[in-house]
Amino acid sequence: MVKNSDISLFFNPKSIAVVGASETPGKVGYNVLKNIIESKYSGKLYPINPKAKEILGNKAYKSVLDVPEEIEIAIFVIPGKFVNQIAEDCGKKGIKGLVVITAGFKEIGGEGIKRELQLIKVAKKYGMRIIGPNCLGFIGINYNGSFAANTPKKGEIAMISQSGAMLTGMMDYSMDQAFGFSCNIxxxxxxxLDEVDFIEYLADDPNTKVILCYLESIENGKKFLEVVSRVARKKPIIILKSGV
Known part of the structure; x- marks a missing residue:
């Protein structure tokens, strides 16, 4: 069962580690760190890079285990083959939320499926929750933890998308329109974590008035219908399902 506290830590983290933060403009690890800073995130920020001493004005650490303070969530922008090893370090550190932007998991089949199953196993071992892998990141009302080109305007629409391209398309479109977002997931x-978990959480999110979803698959149709039917009594839900 997913508790609200499992999800709320992604919306309001007191500290974030960017695992794979880069000094090189244009790299995903650079863009994610830059977006967090430029979105005026007020919590503690820890770039993790074994070769850097400082990135974008923030002290860098070789490992999450070297950070002396508590870390609430970690955003992964490292090669897939290193993800599970670093996830194990995150568990030992007491980190409770992982945003795994890294690709190379079940979407590629074969070894990627095994890698994703191992990631799930590590997360369960330490009680960590995962967004992703193979995702754009997470954008909340307080920070932009993604590699999107722009930080969208703040508003009252929550967008949940299984497609990073659809998410960025909507964010780009909104820049010239009279609406903004409470979050982009x-x-x-x-x-x-899946669409059902976030829809259920957003039912009571005071910053969200409308929930917008783009979905490519629904794993548990019965649970999905039960949650959507209940939440729709509180606020509108708009769902676009590909292939229909």
């Missing part, structure tokens, strides 16, 4: 492979 990129689900990716849905190894752990």
């Amino acid at each position: 990129s689900l990716g492979n849905k190894a752990d």
